[in-house]
Amino acid sequence: MIDDLMILQIPPSLKMTDEQFFDFCQVNRDLRIETNKFGELLIMSPTGSETGNRELNICVQLGLWSDEDGTGLAFSSSTGFTLFTGAKKSPDAAWIKLERWQSLSQEQKEKFAPICPDFVVELMSPSDNLKTLQEKMTEYMEEPGVKLGWLIDRKGRKVYIYRPGMPTECLENPDSVSGEPVLPGFVLNMSKVW
Numbered sequence: 398m399i400d401d402l403m404i405l406q407i408p409p410s411l412k413m414t415d416e417q418f419f420d421f422c423q424v425n426r427d428l429r430i431e432t433n434k435f436g437e438l439l440i441m442s443p444t445g446s447e448t449g450n451r452e453l454n455i456c457v458q459l460g461l462w463s464d465e466d467g468t469g470l471a472f473s474s475s476t477g478f479t480l481f482t483g484a485k486k487s488p489d490a491a492w493i494k495l496e497r498w499q500s501l502s503q504e505q506k507e508k509f510a511p512i513c514p515d516f517v518v519e520l521m522s523p524s525d526n527l528k529t530l531q532e533k534m535t536e537y538m539e540e541p542g543v544k545l546g547w548l549i550d551r552k553g554r555k556v557y558i559y560r561p562g563m564p565t566e567c568l569e570n571p572d573s574v575s576g577e578p579v580l581p582g583f584v585l586n587m588s589k590v591w
Contacts, residue, residue, distance in 0.1 A: 402529060405438040412436060418485060419508050422477065429474075434482035434536060448522040451551065454589040455490045455518055462576075462583040469494045469515065477509035480540050485509050486533070488517040492580065497542065513540035516579055520590070521550045534559045545579040551591060 407413075413421060422430050429441040444452065456473050463471035472491040479485050491514035501510055517537050519530050527550065534548050538561050546559035556574050558566040568574065576583035 402526070403440040405440065407436060407438055415479060415508065419477075422509075429487060430485075431477075431487055432483070432485045433533075434480070434484045434539075436483070444522050445524075448520060448551075451590050452489050452520050455520060455549075455585065458585055458589065459490050459492060459518070459583070462580070463492060466580075466582065467495075470498055472514065478513060479509045479511045480513050480536075482536070482539070484536060486537070488514065488537075489520045490518040492516040513537065513542045515542060515544050516576065517543065517546045519546070519548045521548070521552065523552060531557070531565075534565075538562075545576065547574060547585075549590060554591060556587075 418432070427443065429443065431439040431441075433439060443449075452474060456471065460471045463469060469492050472488075472493070474487055474489045476491065477485055477487050478491070493512060493514045493516075497512060497515070498506075498510075501512060505511055517534075519534060521527065521530060530548055534546050534557070537543050537546050538559050543561060548557040548559065549555075550557070554570040556568040556571055558568065558574075560566075571587055573587055574585045576585070
C-alpha cells in the first residue's frame, strides 16, 4: 500500500467484465476503486474531511460555470469513466462537452461511461503520493478526447497543468487558474482550494 492507495494484481482468469466491475464498486461504496491501463485494481480510502471540503469547492465552481456556460456537463469525484485503454477512473472533478456526452447511449451513461472527460482535476490529499498522481494524469493525457488536466498540490501550493502532447506546466501559489481555451471563461478561485 502506497499511502492510502492499495494496488492489487488480478490474475487473467479472474478479470472482471465491465458489468462485474460496476457491481463490485456498487457493493463497496465506502472505497474509491479504479483500474489502470494494465488492469491492476487500485483501491483508495475515502478522502479526509478537509480535502473533501476543498474538492467540493472545486466541483461547485466548475458546476456553476458549467451551468452558466451550457456547452457541457460537470461531474463529481463519485463518477466513474471507462477510458479507451480500458482503465476505469474517477477524477475529483471533470467536465465533458455536451455533444460528446450526448453521443453515448442512455445505458452507457448509467454505468461507467466509455468516455474520457475533456477536462479532469485531481486534488492531492495529505496522504497522496505526488508521483502516483502524476502517473494518473499522464494516463489521462494519453486518452482521445481529453484536452486539459489540473493536478492540485495543496501542501506545496502548486498547480500542475497537463495538455496532450505538451510539457507539464507548474504554477506556484496562483490566486486563480484559467481553463482557457478549453473551458472559456472558467477561472478557479484558489483561495477556496488552498
